[in-house]
Structure formats: C-alpha cells, structure tokens
Amino acid sequence: MNPSPDNSGAETHADARPALRELRPYLALMREHRGWLGVGALLALITLLAATGLLALSGWFLSATAVAGLSVAATQAFNFFTPAAGVRGLALARTAGRYGERLTTHEGTLRLLASLRRRLFEAIEPLSPAALQHAGQGELMTRLGADVDALDSLYVRVLIPSLVALCAVLAAGTLIGIFAPVLAAVAILGLTITGGLVPWLAWWRGSADAMRHQASASQLRARLLERLQGLGELVIYGRWASELAGLSEQQAARDDIELAQARRHALANWLSHTLLGLTLAGIALLGVMQMSPSASNTVGGASALDGRLLALFLLAVLGAFEALAPLPLAWQGLGRCLSAAARLNRVQANTPAPLFPAEQKSAPPEGDDLKIQQLNVRHGDTTVLDDFTLSLESGEHLALLGPSGSGKSTLLDVLCRFHAPASGTVTLGGVPLESLEESTLRASFAVCPQDTHLFCASFADNLRLASPTASDDTLMAMLESLGLGEWLARQPEGLASFPDEGGRSLSGGQLRRFGVARALLCPAPIVLLDEPCEGLDRASAEQVMTAILTACQGRSLIMITHQPLGLERFARLALLEAGCLKEDATPTTLNTGSRLARLMARA
Missing domain, CATH: 3.40.50.300 (P-loop containing nucleotide triphosphate hydrolases)
Known part of the structure; x- marks a missing residue:
C-alpha cells in the first residue's frame, strides 16, 4: 500500500474559497458540445413555457367555464373546443419537450464529462513519478471520478435552470402584462426576488460548506480506496481497527456538513415559498381590486379586470415558480463545482513542459554503451544519489x-x-x-x-x-x-x-x-x-x-x-x-x- 500524504487540512484550506474563474476552462469546453447543450437548453425552455401555459390556460378555462355555466345563452356561446385543444396541445408539448430535454441534456452532459475525463487523463498520463509524489493512486482516481462527476451539475443544475428561470419570469410577466401591467409588475418583482435573492443567499451562506463537503468527500473516498487496497496488510498487522475508527470519524465530520447543508436548504425553501405566497397574495388582492369598476381608478387607472383572468395570472406565477424552486439548492451546491474545478485545475497545472525534444538534436547513439558520471539526484531536500558514477559496456x-x-x-x-538529476550526465552510445x-x-x-x-x-x-x-x-x-x-x-x-x-x-x-x-x-x-x-x-x-x-x-x-x-x-x-x-x-x-x-x- 502506498497511501498519499495526509494533506486533508491543506486541501480543505486550499479549497476554502476558490474563485469563479476556476470554472472558465469548463465553460470553454462546453463550446465543443454546444449543439447538444444548446438543443437541450431550448427544449428545457419549451418544456417550461408549455407547463406554464398549460397551468395558465387551464386556470382560465376552468374560470371561464364556470362563468359560462351561469346562463344558457352564455353556455351556448362559449367555445369549449379551442381551449380544450390548447390544453391537450400544451400537455403533449410539455411531455415531448421533457423527454427531448432529458435526452439531449444528458447526452450533451455525458459527452462533456467524457471530454473532461480525456483531457484530465491526458494531463496526468505524461506526469513523471516525481510530479505525482504529492498524490497517491486513490487521490488521482478520485479526481478522475468524483471531481469530474461533480461538474455535471454545473450545466444540468445551475446554468440551464438559471437561464430557464430567467425566461420563465419574463414569460409570466409578459403574459400577465398583456392584460394587467400593474399585476405584471408585482409578479415580476416577486419572482425576481424569489429567483435572485434566495439563490444568492443560498450561495453566500452555503458555498463554503459545499466546498468543504466536496473536499471532505474526495479525501474520504481516496483514503478508503487506499486502505481497502492494503486491507490484508492492515489486518495482519492489527491496524485495521484504528484505520476504521479514523474513517468513521472522517465520515462523521462529513455528515455534520451535510446536516448543516440540509438546514440551509430547508431555510431557503421556506423563504422561497413565503415570497411566493406573498406574491400570489399581492396579485390576488390587486386583481380583486381591479375587478371592480369603481376601484379601477385607484389602481393605476386601468379598466376593470375580467375576473376570469385572475386564475390565469395566479397559475402563471405558480408555473414560473416551478423553474425557480430548484435554484437555491443548485446555487448552494455551486461550491462543490468550484472545489472540484480547483482540484482538477491543480492536477492539470502539474503537467510538465515537454522533456523530450520534438526532433533528434544530435546524431543517433553509436552502440549501447551506457555511461553515468557524477550523478546527483534529490527528492526535495533529500539526496538520493550522491556523485554516482558507473559505466556499462x-x-x-x-x-x-x-x-x-x-x-x-x-x-x-x-x-x-x-x-531529472540535479547534476551529472548520462549518455547512451555517446549521446546525452x-x-x-x-x-x-x-x-x-x-x-x-x-x-x-x-x-x-x-x-x-x-x-x-x-x-x-x-x-x-x-x-x-x-x-x-x-x-x-x-x-x-x-x-x-x-x-x-x-x-x-x-x-x-x-x-x-x-x-x-x-x-x-x-x-x-x-x-x-x-x-x-x-x-x-x-x-x-x-x-x-x-x-x-x-x-x-x-x-x-x-x-x-x-x-x-x-x-x-x-x-x-x-x-x-x-x-x-x-x-x-x-x-x-x-x-x-x-x-x-x-x-x-x-x-x-x-x-
């Protein structure tokens, strides 16, 4: 067993506050798969608009049907077929869009992760043992596996949902604004605060814990992998019990972080639903006020609001909120992406400059004589070979x-x-x-x-x-x-x-x-x-x-x-x-x- 150095403290500290610029290489890598990712984003938007439209149209249809049923003449004059066809069409569009969005989004994400793993492996593969002394096999496997996997949420859970949520707010505001500009302003304000302030608070309060959780999980996974590889030796020499206790202690620390994250997520959910409730209450109150002709002059000077539209407005806001609900958890977990990206960037930064000439600089070796003269090799401050001289015919x-x-x-x-030796020469057939x-x-x-x-x-x-x-x-x-x-x-x-x-x-x-x-x-x-x-x-x-x-x-x-x-x-x-x-x-x-x-x- 060759465990990597116990650098958990340094790792956690190093990952404490990685900057957003750590994500630039991975955002740039998305350009290679912009076709799949772009289609996925478009289908996600179509799905959300179809879902919001379905809720809004269904609310209006139910309200209008109830009003039409108050009299025989209104019932005969009411067009049941066009709204019903619209409901069915939007339902089919939502189902097809969801299926297509999941298919294309996951295909694009898997292709993106495959490219990322290939790039990371190409960065690790040429590293010499000297460059890899700071990390053991378990650490490298963790970065190739878990750290890369952590970045899939950057696109699937953060970027695309945030973009779709913005479009949802604009769509709901536009739909309401056609009929009631004042209510549209209230809806946009409430949804913007819900979709902007709450995710920002989740990021501000939870990113540090998310980074700590990613670093702790990576260290625990690497340590467990290395200990399992040496399980036989640990059992034979009576060390497995102490190692198991250390692993349990590390797992308990990670569980504490997860508990803190769960509490913050619950608080963010409570705040989001509270803001949603206030927004819906405000729209309902103003809508009722605008439904009365006598009160229309006090509410922006608008004409009396058709009461059948109020359900449409409320359900449109609920549909838009469906896009906002996942954002607090996604932005709270953005720290995991940053921590993983910082760790992967450090691995790729270790890629050495080419140690071999692109072309032969000298004549090919003449024979196979090997001569080593006054070779000095150091590992850090430790001298491993000291003035070593040897020849082999x-x-x-x-x-x-x-x-x-x-x-x-x-x-x-x-x-x-x-x-690379600190000094001295090694020649093969007279050629360095x-x-x-x-x-x-x-x-x-x-x-x-x-x-x-x-x-x-x-x-x-x-x-x-x-x-x-x-x-x-x-x-x-x-x-x-x-x-x-x-x-x-x-x-x-x-x-x-x-x-x-x-x-x-x-x-x-x-x-x-x-x-x-x-x-x-x-x-x-x-x-x-x-x-x-x-x-x-x-x-x-x-x-x-x-x-x-x-x-x-x-x-x-x-x-x-x-x-x-x-x-x-x-x-x-x-x-x-x-x-x-x-x-x-x-x-x-x-x-x-x-x-x-x-x-x-x-x-």
Whole structure:
C-alpha cells in the first residue's frame, strides 16, 4: 500500500474559497458540445413555457367555464373546443419537450464529462513519478471520478435552470402584462426576488460548506480506496481497527456538513415559498381590486379586470415558480463545482513542459554503451544519489545490490527519464539522454519495475505490448522458461484468457514473473529489471535467473536485487549504499573482505 500524504487540512484550506474563474476552462469546453447543450437548453425552455401555459390556460378555462355555466345563452356561446385543444396541445408539448430535454441534456452532459475525463487523463498520463509524489493512486482516481462527476451539475443544475428561470419570469410577466401591467409588475418583482435573492443567499451562506463537503468527500473516498487496497496488510498487522475508527470519524465530520447543508436548504425553501405566497397574495388582492369598476381608478387607472383572468395570472406565477424552486439548492451546491474545478485545475497545472525534444538534436547513439558520471539526484531536500558514477559496456551484465532506500530504483527512473538529476550526465552510445527523442529512448530500454500492471486485455495482448509481432509459441515459451507453464495450463483459454482488474487473479510472484516476461520479450538492447526474484522461493528464483540471463545474451542488463543468489553468473557487481557507489568489481576480482564477497559467500 502506498497511501498519499495526509494533506486533508491543506486541501480543505486550499479549497476554502476558490474563485469563479476556476470554472472558465469548463465553460470553454462546453463550446465543443454546444449543439447538444444548446438543443437541450431550448427544449428545457419549451418544456417550461408549455407547463406554464398549460397551468395558465387551464386556470382560465376552468374560470371561464364556470362563468359560462351561469346562463344558457352564455353556455351556448362559449367555445369549449379551442381551449380544450390548447390544453391537450400544451400537455403533449410539455411531455415531448421533457423527454427531448432529458435526452439531449444528458447526452450533451455525458459527452462533456467524457471530454473532461480525456483531457484530465491526458494531463496526468505524461506526469513523471516525481510530479505525482504529492498524490497517491486513490487521490488521482478520485479526481478522475468524483471531481469530474461533480461538474455535471454545473450545466444540468445551475446554468440551464438559471437561464430557464430567467425566461420563465419574463414569460409570466409578459403574459400577465398583456392584460394587467400593474399585476405584471408585482409578479415580476416577486419572482425576481424569489429567483435572485434566495439563490444568492443560498450561495453566500452555503458555498463554503459545499466546498468543504466536496473536499471532505474526495479525501474520504481516496483514503478508503487506499486502505481497502492494503486491507490484508492492515489486518495482519492489527491496524485495521484504528484505520476504521479514523474513517468513521472522517465520515462523521462529513455528515455534520451535510446536516448543516440540509438546514440551509430547508431555510431557503421556506423563504422561497413565503415570497411566493406573498406574491400570489399581492396579485390576488390587486386583481380583486381591479375587478371592480369603481376601484379601477385607484389602481393605476386601468379598466376593470375580467375576473376570469385572475386564475390565469395566479397559475402563471405558480408555473414560473416551478423553474425557480430548484435554484437555491443548485446555487448552494455551486461550491462543490468550484472545489472540484480547483482540484482538477491543480492536477492539470502539474503537467510538465515537454522533456523530450520534438526532433533528434544530435546524431543517433553509436552502440549501447551506457555511461553515468557524477550523478546527483534529490527528492526535495533529500539526496538520493550522491556523485554516482558507473559505466556499462554493450552486452555487459551488471547486478546492482544494496539495501532498500539506497537509490537503486531511482537510478532506473533516471535512465527512463522519470526523474531529472540535479547534476551529472548520462549518455547512451555517446549521446546525452536529454538529447534523445522519446521514441528513441523508449526503444533503447526494456524495463520491469517492481509493480507490474495488467490491463483489461488478454494475457497475450498484455505480453504483446512489448513485442507486437510475437507468436503464441514465443509467448508460451517465455512464460514456461519463467516457471509459469503450469499456471498457463490452468487458464480456461490459455493466452486468450483475461486477468482480473490489475492482475489480481495472479499471485505476487506470478505477477512479478509476468512483468519479467514482458520485459524480456521487448527487443530493446538494454534490459532494466527491478527486483525480479523478490518473493520467490529459491528454486523459482534460480529458474527465473536462468531465463533472464539466457534471454539477455547479447544484450546489456542491469538487474537490481538485494539477494546474493546467482551473483557469480554476472560479469559485474556493484554495491549501492545511501546513494553512493561503495563497490564496483567482477566476481573474480572481489576483495575477500569486501561486502560483496561476504554476500556471495552467504549465497
């Protein structure tokens, strides 16, 4: 388990007040999908207008029908069919518009999120281990998943509903204003305060909690993912109970934030409905006053209002309020979008400048000689490699020994250009590594790190990542040479079988040998292996060692190990301690009192 640093406090503080400008990259990204998003917004507006019109027309129709029923003559003169057809038409328009709006809006949103995930992955993928030291796997997975998902509400719950709500207020005001301008002014004022003041108060009072909730949820998700990945070790060493207590405490803190958010949302709902009630009461009161001819002179000098229209006005306001009701919760949660956007922007800001030249700056390497001179590598303030000098002739096999933390794996990272040295030079065939374009460098090294990952593809496809043209017989022969023949025979479809996610269907030793097989299949002239025999019993380790040396005949080999097994079969031995090269000799020229000689004697 490699948990990310516990930076919850810093993260929460950093996310406390991100500015609205954090959303600019995502607003710009919407232009790529403006077709789907624009049609969705239009259909949402049509749906709302149809719903508002349906309510208003239904209210007028009921009122007019009741008045028409007061006399036989009025009943015969009243046109029942046109309003009824209008009601049916608006009902059908609302249903079709809602279906189309949901279809296009969600399609556009899903396309937008897919583009966002692709952009984020393209920003993460080229980052070197040094650039990713501040975040663990769980943290990155959280940002690729939960933080991106949080941004879907920016369009679906904030932008489009706010735009539709504005149009709803204008539509209701226009409809009422045709018949009663004074009542229209009251309606627009009440709806504007309800749709503007309440969401703003929800944003002002609730955005900080929303940001804290997003940061807390992301940290909890990342921590839980990392702890579950190391569940076996935590249980074995008796640490799971304390970790579970910490997770429960973090969950309780998140629940407290959710409770505060729920209280603010309830308060916003109460305020919205109170303002709606006051608006409806004002319209009803003024409408009744305008219905009396004697009172019309006191109410804006307007003519007497047709009483059948009052229900239309009230229901039109209720229809417009339907668009305003979701806004307080949406704007209260806008802080989640800002927090997620700020976190994603920080990940993308870590994208390094290109470390490889676009074109080869120098002549191609002449041969495969590798020379490392006075190399110094630091991780922060810690010196990992100190004045390290080593050379490897073409075709030479070198075993690099040393305790954990001595800098062995860092050396491989430098050769792969995952880490940039503070000083010193590394040349391949007389050409500095930094002068090589990436394809040339990658073609020069076959690397097997300590952690082997299997992709969601067949075992054959995973192996052919190293050698695309290798036949099935070649792949099977390589696996059998590494002691994986019996394992392969148990697979239901042999090489065509698929592993579990990340290779979990293999044991640690099988997964490590599978990674060695992939590296040995690569035709690169220099092979770099990091602890290929770790976790294997002696018989299996000897078999793997034989397979490695056989496959590397004619190729250069640097094998990192802390086991003395098979050292006499290497042309060179080197000992690395605390970042310094302590010994460099052949098995036949070792001093009897040297550390390497004592290690070989123990083997």
